[in-house]
Amino acid sequence: MNFLTAIQLVFEPTTLMVLLASAAFGLFVGSMPGLSATMAAALLVPLTFYMDPVPAIGAIVVCSAMAIFAGDIPGALLRIPGTPASAAYVGEAYQMGRRGELSKVLSVNLLASAIGGIFGTLLLIFLAPQLALVALRFSSYEYFWLALIGLSAATLVSASNPIKGIISLFLGLLLATVGLDVVTGFPRYTFGSVNLMGGVSLIAALIGLFAVAELFRKATTIQERLPPVPQVEGAILRQGFAVIRQYKGNALRGSIIGTLLGILPGAGADIAGWISYAVSRRFSKTPEKFGTGHIEGVVDASASNNASLGGAYVPALVFGIPGDSITAIVIGVLLIKGLTPGPTVFTQSGDIVAAIFVVFILANLILIPLGLLAIRAARNVLSIDARVLLPIIVMFSIVGAFAVNNAVFDLWIVLALGLIGWLMEENGFSVAPMVLGLVLGKIVEESFVNSMIKANGNLVAFVDRPIAGTLAAVFLTIWLSPLILRAIRSRAKATAG
Amino acid sequence: MLKVSDLGSGLAIASLGALVFAQSRSFPAAGGVPVGPSFYPGLIGGVLFVCGVALAISSIKQRTALPVVALPGWTRKPRSVLAVGAIVAAIVLYAVLSAQLGFLATAMLVTTVLLLAFGVRWYASLGAALALSVVLHVLFAVLMRVPLPYGLIERMLP
Numbered sequence: 001m002n003f004l005t006a007i008q009l010v011f012e013p014t015t016l017m018v019l020l021a022s023a024a025f026g027l028f029v030g031s032m033p034g035l036s037a038t039m040a041a042a043l044l045v046p047l048t049f050y051m052d053p054v055p056a057i058g059a060i061v062v063c064s065a066m067a068i069f070a071g072d073i074p075g076a077l078l079r080i081p082g083t084p085a086s087a088a089y090v091g092e093a094y095q096m097g098r099r100g101e102l103s104k105v106l107s108v109n110l111l112a113s114a115i116g117g118i119f120g121t122l123l124l125i126f127l128a129p130q131l132a133l134v135a136l137r138f139s140s141y142e143y144f145w146l147a148l149i150g151l152s153a154a155t156l157v158s159a160s161n162p163i164k165g166i167i168s169l170f171l172g173l174l175l176a177t178v179g180l181d182v183v184t185g186f187p188r189y190t191f192g193s194v195n196l197m198g199g200v201s202l203i204a205a206l207i208g209l210f211a212v213a214e215l216f217r218k219a220t221t222i223q224e225r226l227p228p229v230p231q232v233e234g235a236i237l238r239q240g241f242a243v244i245r246q247y248k249g250n251a252l253r254g255s256i257i258g259t260l261l262g263i264l265p266g267a268g269a270d271i272a273g274w275i276s277y278a279v280s281r282r283f284s285k286t287p288e289k290f291g292t293g294h295i296e297g298v299v300d301a302s303a304s305n306n307a308s309l310g311g312a313y314v315p316a317l318v319f320g321i322p323g324d325s326i327t328a329i330v331i332g333v334l335l336i337k338g339l340t341p342g343p344t345v346f347t348q349s350g351d352i353v354a355a356i357f358v359v360f361i362l363a364n365l366i367l368i369p370l371g372l373l374a375i376r377a378a379r380n381v382l383s384i385d386a387r388v389l390l391p392i393i394v395m396f397s398i399v400g401a402f403a404v405n406n407a408v409f410d411l412w413i414v415l416a417l418g419l420i421g422w423l424m425e426e427n428g429f430s431v432a433p434m435v436l437g438l439v440l441g442k443i444v445e446e447s448f449v450n451s452m453i454k455a456n457g458n459l460v461a462f463v464d465r466p467i468a469g470t471l472a473a474v475f476l477t478i479w480l481s482p483l484i485l486r487a488i489r490s491r492a493k494a495t496a497g
Numbered sequence: 498m499l500k501v502s503d504l505g506s507g508l509a510i511a512s513l514g515a516l517v518f519a520q521s522r523s524f525p526a527a528g529g530v531p532v533g534p535s536f537y538p539g540l541i542g543g544v545l546f547v548c549g550v551a552l553a554i555s556s557i558k559q560r561t562a563l564p565v566v567a568l569p570g571w572t573r574k575p576r577s578v579l580a581v582g583a584i585v586a587a588i589v590l591y592a593v594l595s596a597q598l599g600f601l602a603t604a605m606l607v608t609t610v611l612l613l614a615f616g617v618r619w620y621a622s623l624g625a626a627l628a629l630s631v632v633l634h635v636l637f638a639v640l641m642r643v644p645l646p647y648g649l650i651e652r653m654l655p
Contacts, residue, residue: 163555
């Protein structure tokens with residue numbers, strides 16, 4: 001990895017233009033209630049298809065960092081989170097706004113977001129290459145278990161009902177089997193259609209599940225109007241600095257928790273925000289002030305959700321296992337660019353990885369000036385009519401999904417998965433595990449089949465090596481511990497009753 | 498979207514799993530390799546079947562008297578139904594018409610339909626549709642050199 005080359009890669013005029021445009025896009029989508037950071041990333045994918053790897057991944061990195069911050073803006077102004085990641089503290093932020101402290105709470109959001117983002121990035125830069133050195137010694141057996149652990153964690157963390165999480169994951173794995181079988185080339189579930197031979201187009205699937213499904217949901221509330229938006233007045237940054245200085249321990253704690261949750265597959269910015277807010281309240285000297293417009297928890301949670309973004313890239317780059325739904329998209333983009341995430345990516349494409357790190361730092365630095373602009377412009381942005389905005393995003397989704405392969409068939413996939421994703425989310429099935437399954441399905445099957453061929457069908461080989469055996473034990477613990485806990489609890493209940 | 502009870506979705510998932518499993522049995526065995534193309538889909542089908550049944554059973558145990566399938570509140574609001582239908586129609590129209598009409602004509606038509614269905618006035622809809630189609634054309638066809646469908650309006654361009 002050579003950071004000088006990386007800086008050259010990033011500080012190219014076209015790349016910088018792409019990053020700036022995606023920053024503006026991210027701030028816009030993030031501050032629109034009902035449009036999430038994941039949707040912003042999914043909408044960028046067709047555009048990244050025609051870019052070099054560095055601007056392509058960079059666009060998603062910048063866009064998601066901006067969107068997660070911008071989600072705080074309507075939270076403070078209207079008590080509506082711009083993205084689910086800000087939901088934990090909208091009540092607190094809104095009450096401060098009502099007391100005339102709008103510029104204070106938004107500047108704290110902004111500074112804490114930048115601090116969290118930079119902390120997550122630094123941990124990513126130091127941790128990922130070290131982990132990659134360890135991972136280089138892994139064989140297909142270890143990868144098989146690691147993929148299973150990642151998928152299990154993702155399923156258990158992101159779903160309120162574990163059975164629904166598993167179903168969602170396996171629906172994704174099922175979608176990934178469509179097309180020619182990896183080993184023998186036998187066509188599976190193609191229903192005789194040539195269009196399905198190459199499998200379900202990942203970009204079309206991402207746009208369907210993450211963008212069109214959200215558009216359907218938002219279309220059902222099209223007649224609802226946002227309340228009038230107050231204008232943010234006065235100096236912004238100075239008040240923020242004072243608060244952050246007072247609560248620097250909270251900013252650090254939020255950053256640490258956020259990064260760790262980001263690394264954990266399945267937990268992303270949304271969960272990081274909730275957990276950090278809860279931790280802040282639990283360990284606060286003045287927990288009674290929480291819920292009355294108190295800034296303390298806002299510092300923790302604002303830092304945490306942005307920190308999780310960097311953390312999520314650790315498992316994504318080192319093992320190819322996404323830490324959240326945005327990195328699931330990033331892995332898809334990397335695969336399309338011919339870069340397979342994994343420990344070798346650090347040696348073979350070290351400059352690109354270093355450039356991604358540089359983009360991360362840059363994104364969190366430009367977050368401050370651009371975020372200030374977004375705060376000032378919030379009143380105008382939030383007065384944009386959803387009746388005009390939604391059709392624009394629909395058209396963008398259609399043309400983007402179509403443009404990648406110039407295939408009408410991909411539009412049917414967009415429509416079908418848009419409806420399925422909507423149906424699932426409305427009934428308590430999170431689509432995130434499904435996307436993980438779709439992205440990782442082929443890799444899981446390949447590493448399993450390769451391992452089976454190497455072992456000549458002998459399953460003992462899967463746990464024979466010490467690391468593989470340990471990983472297998474971790475995998476079993478993840479699945480068995482909730483069952484055992486439940487059994488103990490029900491027995492305790494039975495004896496008590 | 499429809500509200501489906503856990504009993505309903507569990508049974509649907511279980512039948513899907515059973516179908517996937519049954520279909521995978523017809524895949525040929527791979528010569529000399531311990532696992533053929535049928536193993537992995539068979540496993541997926543099996544897990545979906547078991548989870549679907551488990552979901553249905555847990556729903557029966559909770560004894561919630563929910564209907565299996567119910568229409569949610571938005572289906573009684575004509576504006577919402579129109580908006581949702583318009584998104585479906587937009588994708589279908591683009592897929593069916595773009596090859597014959599070309600990108601610009603299709604995009605203008607589809608955007609106008611969408612905006613009208615969302616409740617925007619007709620003159621604003623027409624203007625916005627024209628502007629958006631040109632912007633998308635410049636973005637995709639000119640800047641990114643994507644070969645968008647060629648047709649009615651493209652023929653008149655220099």
